[in-house]
Amino acid sequence: xxxxxxxxxxxxxxxxxxxxxxxxxxxxxxxxxxxxxxxxxxxxxxxxxxxxxxxxxxxxxxxxxxxxxxxxxxxxxxxxxxxxxxxxxxxxxxxxxxxxxxxxxxxxxxxxxxxxxxxxxxxxxxxxxxxxxxxxxxxxxxxxxxxxxxxxxxxxxxxxxxxxxxxxxxxxxxxxxxxxxxxxxxxxxxxxxxxxxxxxxxxxxxxxxxxxxxxxxxxxxxxxxxxxxxxxxxxxxxxxxxxxxxxxxxxxxxxxxxxxxxxxxxxxxxxxxxxxxxxxxxxxxxxxxxxxxxxxxxxxxxxxxxxxxxxxxxxxxxxxxxxxxxxxxxxxxxxxxxxxxxxxxxxxxxxxxxxxxxxxxxxxxxxxxxxxxxxxxxxxxxx
Ligand code: 13P
Ligand code: SF4
Numbered sequence: 001x002x003x004x005x006x007x008x009x010x011x012x013x014x015x016x017x018x019x020x021x022x023x024x025x026x027x028x029x030x031x032x033x034x035x036x037x038x039x040x041x042x043x044x045x046x047x048x049x050x051x052x053x054x055x056x057x058x059x060x061x062x063x064x065x066x067x068x069x070x071x072x073x074x075x076x077x078x079x080x081x082x083x084x085x086x087x088x089x090x091x092x093x094x095x096x097x098x099x100x101x102x103x104x105x106x107x108x109x110x111x112x113x114x115x116x117x118x119x120x121x122x123x124x125x126x127x128x129x130x131x132x133x134x135x136x137x138x139x140x141x142x143x144x145x146x147x148x149x150x151x152x153x154x155x156x157x158x159x160x161x162x163x164x165x166x167x168x169x170x171x172x173x174x175x176x177x178x179x180x181x182x183x184x185x186x187x188x189x190x191x192x193x194x195x196x197x198x199x200x201x202x203x204x205x206x207x208x209x210x211x212x213x214x215x216x217x218x219x220x221x222x223x224x225x226x227x228x229x230x231x232x233x234x235x236x237x238x239x240x241x242x243x244x245x246x247x248x249x250x251x252x253x254x255x256x257x258x259x260x261x262x263x264x265x266x267x268x269x270x271x272x273x274x275x276x277x278x279x280x281x282x283x284x285x286x287x288x289x290x291x292x293x294x295x296x297x298x299x300x301x302x303x304x305x306x307x308x309x310x311x312x313x314x315x316x317x318x319x320x321x322x323x324x325x326x327x328x329x330x331x332x333x334x335x336x337x338x339x340x341x342x343x344x345x346x347x348x349x350x351x352x353x354x355x356x357x358x359x360x361x362x363x364x365x366x367x368x369x370x371x372x373x374x375x376x377x378x379x380x381x382x383x
Contacts, residue, residue, distance in 0.1 A: 018172055025049045028354045035347040035354075038166045040069065043346035047073050050353045058353065059092030061107065063099035065314040066295040066343040068323070070098050070349060079294035080106070080161045081180035085380065087111050094118065094356050097345045100126040105165040109372045110364040110380075116361040124343035128278075131248035136226040141174075142197055144224075144244060147235035155244075156191040158200045160184075162250075163371050165364050167201065171303035172374035179379060181277050182292035184210040186382050188243075197241065199224075201250030208279045209284045211243045223247050237275035255336040256312035261286040266331065268308050273333065274299050275312030278328075283312065293317055303328050314338045331343045 002254050026046055029035055031038045051073070053057060057143055061083045062074030071077045076086045080103055087095060087107035095117045104119035111117055144155055156178035157218035159167050168178050175194065179187035188210050191198050204223060211221045222238070223233035225247040246373065256279045264271060277285045284290045289299055292370035296313055305327040311318045312333035335344065352359060364372075 003165075008380075025053060028249040029351075031383065032348060032351045035351040038347070038350075040242050041347055043350045044069065045237035047346070047350050047353060054094070054353075056091065057093045059086075059090050060100070060353075061086060061097050061102060061103075063341065064297065064317045064320075065338050066098050066344060067316055068320055069346055070344060071320065073100060073349070079180065079182055079292045081182045081292065082294055083107070084161070084180075085383075088119070088380065090115070096120065096349065096352055098349060100129070100338075102126055102129045102162055102164065103256050104362045105364060106161060106168075108364055109165060109168070109369050109376060116356075116357065118352050118359060119344045119362055120345075120348040122360075122362075123281055124340045126250075126340060128161050128203055128248055128250045129164055132163060132167060132226070132246055133305065134164070134170065136168045137170060137201060137246075140224055140226060140231055141199065144238055147238040148197075149238075149239060152196060154195040155197045155199050156195045157355055158191055159375070160189055160201070162202050163202055165368050168375050169368045172376075172378075174373035175373055177378040178372075179339050179374045180292060180293060181206060183232075183379065183382060184277070185213055188381060190213055190378075190382055197236065197244070199244045201246030203250065203278055204247055205249060205253070206277050207243060207245040207282075208281050209279075210292065212281065216242050218373050221245055226310065249276040251379075252314055252336045252338045253312070254280070255334050256283050258282040258286045260312070260333050263308070263312050264331070268310075271308040271310055272299075272303065273310045273312065277332065279312055287312065290293065297321065300325060300328075301329055316341070329378060330367075341358045 005210040054103055062071045062077045064079060073182050084106045088110035093115055095107055095111060095115055099118055104117055108117040119191040140215045157174050159178055161178055173178060184206055186303045198343045208221055220242040222233050222241045222244055223253045224244050253276050254329060256275055261273050270282050273287045274281055274289045277284060277290045280327045300309055311330045314331060314334050315337050318332045
């Protein structure tokens with residue numbers, strides 16, 4: 001049944017009989033505010049109805065940090081790498097991305113030309129991604145490349161997935177690459193095969209933690225602070241460094257500190273602590289393990305019954321893990337919520353799916369898309 005027919009039926013009965021069987025789909029409402037007034041149960045049943053009506057034409061992707069109500073309605077739940085891979089391989093015509101903006105943009109870069117990507121709240125960005133913009137990075141790049149010796153000029157730009165699409169395109173155009181927290185080490189190794197220097201943005205902590213894993217000395221990793229002249233460095237320091245780290249961070253993961261780990265170990269000496277590599281180096285060094293959200297999920301799954309694990313990542317994921325494994329103790333290292341991930345809710349998800357024919361898709365210029373795709377493909381080809 002087409003949407004115009006749906007509307008006709010809606011006006012008559014307030015309910016729409018679907019062609020797929022005896023299911024009824026309630027009338028589509030006009031505005032987002034109308035959906036915000038609906039009780040959760042009704043939103044869930046509307047979304048389920050729409051999913052069964054649209055079948056494989058609709059794919060809902062949900063990041064691990066989404067609320068449990070959203071992940072339970074998602075066709076795929078994963079980390080930013082897994083979801084970008086799913087977006088590149090999915091055949092659904094409409095992809096609704098429940099995550100932050102850079103994730104929806106990455107899906108729009110990777111999807112097929114006949115697919116459309118929707119973001120239930122286009123204002124839900126990642127504060128860390130917003131800590132680096134094209135103008136600042138271009139200025140830094142010019143200074144960094146100028147500081148190089150003529151014999152050793154090459155610098156490889158590596159951007160974290162948590163970055164704007166134009167910065168991914170920037171890397172694509174300059175022999176660079178994108179990485180996620182699950183493949184940062186592999187991408188650094190790839191970059192070091194091409195050059196002796198990496199310029200990494202926007203998360204200084206993931207960059208430092210990855211460099212350390214590869215045995216790079218801390219004094220060979222310098223910080224580029226865009227607010228300071230020449231990034232707060234000297235041309236000599238730039239020349240001598242192996243990794244230039246952008247001064248950006250995730251406010252959510254900055255909440256977890258080494259002192260929290262010391263504290264919980266006092267009371268639970270046999271516990272395990274796992275954290276996300278966006279935490280600072282001192283925290284990652286003290287933890288038993290660190291890794292992407294998907295790695296964290298697998299780590300907790302592998303713990304034996306009755307074990308105790310403290311998890312240093314966004315609270316929605318930890319809450320889900322607690323519910324999934326009642327036979328073991330899974331604790332939050334701290335309660336830290338990603339407010340922009342939380343902006344996606346049942347109301348804007350339901351409104352989006354109900355208005356696919358009217359809403360704007362995630363749009364990027366062709367130039368940004370194709371250059372960003374080059375950098376993302378380099379990453380996807382590494383796995
Ligand atoms: P993952 O790459 O582990 O999904 O993390 C994304 C993110 O935003 C972490 O803060
Ligand atoms: Fe961005 Fe941090 Fe939120 Fe991840 S948790 S989306 S890095 S602010």
